[in-house]
Amino acid sequence: MIYKEILGEEFNRLHPKLQERYSISLQHPFHGRGTMLSIISGKSWLKSFLKLAVRWKFLFPEEGSNIPFTIRNTAKQLPNGEQEIYWERTFYFQHVTRQFNAFMTIDAKRRIVKDYLGEPNLFYSDLKFIVTQEGSLQIQSGAQRLLLGKWEIPIPKLFEGKVTVMEGYDDINDVYTIQVRIHNPIIGRLMAYEGGFTSEQL
Template identity: 45%
Template sequence: MQMSIYKKVLENQFYDLHPMLQRRYEFKRNSIFKATGVMKCVRGGPMWLFPIFWLGKKYKLFFPESGKNIPFEIVNSQIIASDGTEQVHWERVFYFNHKKRFFNARMYLNSEQNLIQDYLGEPAKFYSDLALSITKEGGLRIDSKKQRLVLPFIEIPLPKIFQGLATVTETYMETKAVYYIQVQVKNPIIGTVFSYEGEFKSNDIF
C-alpha cells in the first residue's frame, strides 16, 4: 500500500494528527488537494529587502506585497517522476487585487535521513531540509533546517546569517470546518522576513 512522503516521515505519529489533517496529507496516488481561503495577514520584511522580494516573484518564490484579508488558494498535487521518485508540488497563490503572487515549492522524501527535501521557487532557487512533528492539539508543525542556494550546476550551503528559517503550523478548526495555518520565516539577524496567517477550506478534491 502506497504511503505519502509525509506519512513515511512521521510513521506512527501520523495517526496523532487530527483526522482532517491525516486526510489532507495522505496523498494517495494521483490525488490532488485544493482549497481556498483568506490570509488575515501577509507581511514582508524591512523595506531594504524590497529588491530581493521583487526579484523573487519572477521565480514564484517571494513577493514584495503585504496586506490584510488576502484571498488565498492552495493546490497540492502528487507527482511520480520518470525515475519513480514521489514528489508533492505546492502551489500557493495570494491575490492582491489584480495581482497574483505565488509561493511555490516541490517536496521529496529523503528516506535515509527521514526528512522532507524542499525546493523553493520555479525553477528552484533555495533548498531546505524540513523536520515534521505533531503538536499537542493534533496539528502539524514543520521546521526548516539546513539550507542551500540552488544554482544551475551546484547547490551552495548557506551560513546561518543568510538563512531564512521557516516555522509552519497547520491545524484544523472543527468549529469553523477550516484549516488554519501560520507561517513565519526568520533570519537570525534581520528577524521576520516573511509571514502569513489565515484559514482555508478544502474543495474536496482527493
C-alpha cells in the same frame, strides 16, 4: 503518500482532517481555498530582493489583510521512482497575483522532507515534520542551499531564512488553519502570514 511515510506512526496522531489533508498521492490531490488574515513582508530595504524573488514564484513584497488565496498539492512519480509533491500557493492581492511554489520529496534515511523552493528551484531546505500534542502539524526548516543551475551552495546559518509553519484544524469553524514565519537571525522577518482555508471537492 510521502508525509505518512516520513511521520510513520506519528501520522495517526494528527487531527483526522489533517490526515486527510496530507494523504496526498497520485490519485488524491488536495485543493483548498481561503483567506489570509494577514500577510506581512520584511523591512523596506528588502523590497528589491523580494521583487526579484517574484521571478521564481518564491517570496514577494506585497502585504495586506484578508487576502484570498488558493493552495494546490499534486503528486507525480519521478524517473527515479520517488514521489514528488508540487505545492502551488497563490495569493490574490487587489492589483496583482503572487505565487509561492515548491516541490517536495523525502529522504527516508534522514527522516526529513526535501523542499525545493521556487519555480524554477532557487533554494533548497531540509524540513522536519512534528506532530504536536494537540494533533497539529509543526514544520521547521533545517540546512539550506542556494541553487544556481547545477551548483548547490550551502548557506551559512547566519544567512538562512528560518521557516516555522503550524497547520491545524479549527473544529468550531470547520477550517484548516495555517501560520507561517520566515526570519533570518540577522535581519529579522522576511515574511509572515496566517489564515484559514477549506478543501475543495475535486
